[in-house]
């Protein structure tokens with residue numbers, strides 16, 4: 373592909389994303405490339421980088437375009453990205469928008485004028501409102517400001533940086549050190565993580581799904597924050613554990629490892645597709661103490677199993693604001709309405725899941741959100757409705773769970789963030805049913 377052909381493909385990809393604003397960008401990109409198998413892997417990477425660059429900066433690029441009275445068409449968004457982020461001069465843009473075979477159509481006179489007006493403008497403009505300057509959507513700003521106060525700018529910057537590749541050594545098959553050596557033997561250097569006792573961080577990102585270490589189930593891809601949620605769940609050998617929102621079993625796998633495959637885990641979810649995906653991962657990891665259960669409306673299962681679990685993990689559906697460094701499109705897709713709907717859903721799920729916790733057992737509530745509305749405020753409301761539960765301060769449990777490792781913060785809850793801990797943003801509260 374020529375450089376101009378790559379630009380045209382990136383414009384088409386941006387148009388596909390704009391046409392389905394509620395759908396995850398990676399799913400749209402997969403469809404786009406599947407329908408164009410003639411695009412080779414190198415070109416595919418280059419096209420994705422161009423389009424993803426614009427997605428990462430979209431809030432700012434749209435602001436710049438609105439300031440000069442332009443509609444954010446995919447052509448102008450990409451031109452703005454090349455001008456303001458990549459530092460291209462207008463002549464270079466015109467030199468690629470030529471209308472030649474595979475190249476974007478020539479700039480129209482109106483577009484030429486807009487490109488001229490944008491040229492030379494700094495990406496971070498003095499007149500930008502705070503949210504745009506920080507690259508954060510308006511609806512999330514109050515919550516993030518409440519969470520981070522003076523650290524907001526540092527956290528916003530960390531949310532823009534690319535995330536490392538985090539792996540969890542599967543202790544059912546290996547030790548962390550043996551997994552590290554196996555990866556090194558395949559040319560993938562990885563370092564032990566600061567907090568997770570099972571974690572390995574690959575700073576130089578590269579695909580690992582083709583490695584023998586991955587295929588043999590020695591390692592799983594899992595952000596350190598997600599590993600710590602499993603850690604504070606404290607699922608021990610022989611316990612009865614429910615992973616109530618198990619999805620494709622990311623945390624179930626880690627729980628099975630802390631249990632040494634002994635005891636019983638029920639991995640629940642409303643999504644049959646996700647539970648099906650979980651099956652494959654469980655087999656690869658050598659996990660055999662997990663039963664999968666699809667939750668349906670009016671489910672009798674919950675009643676039958678009421679108050680019988682030692683641990684119930686609720687890894688709730690949430691805005692995912694803690695994962696924006698990995699999913700740059702999510703900050704564009706999610707709205708204030710989603711936040712309100714998700715928050716209501718989280719309350720219902722928490723109430724339902726709490727029925728399963730035995731007397732003296734624990735309910736662990738987790739999100740990958742940085743917004744208090746989905747985190748501590750959710751817990752405060754739950755405790756108001758359920759006086760039979762008390763908070764077990766997570767960081768007081770830490771010394772027992774991870775001896776010798778400094779706790780990642782203080783306070784009753786686990787609250788991890790990209791700048792503070794180098795992890796995705798995760799929240800966890802441990803609640804115990806009074807005996």
Ligand SMILES: C[S@@+](CC[C@H](N)C(=O)[O-])C[C@H]1O[C@@H](n2cnc3c(N)ncnc32)[C@H](O)[C@@H]1O
Nearest residue numbers: 617618619620621622623641642643687688689
């Ligand atoms: C954050 S994801 C879970 C990720 C998973 N625990 C992991 O570590 O890979 C939230 C999950 O909640 C599920 N979910 C949504 N509504 C639910 C409900 N009412 N009850 C149980 N699970 C639900 C979704 O299908 C989704 O898989």
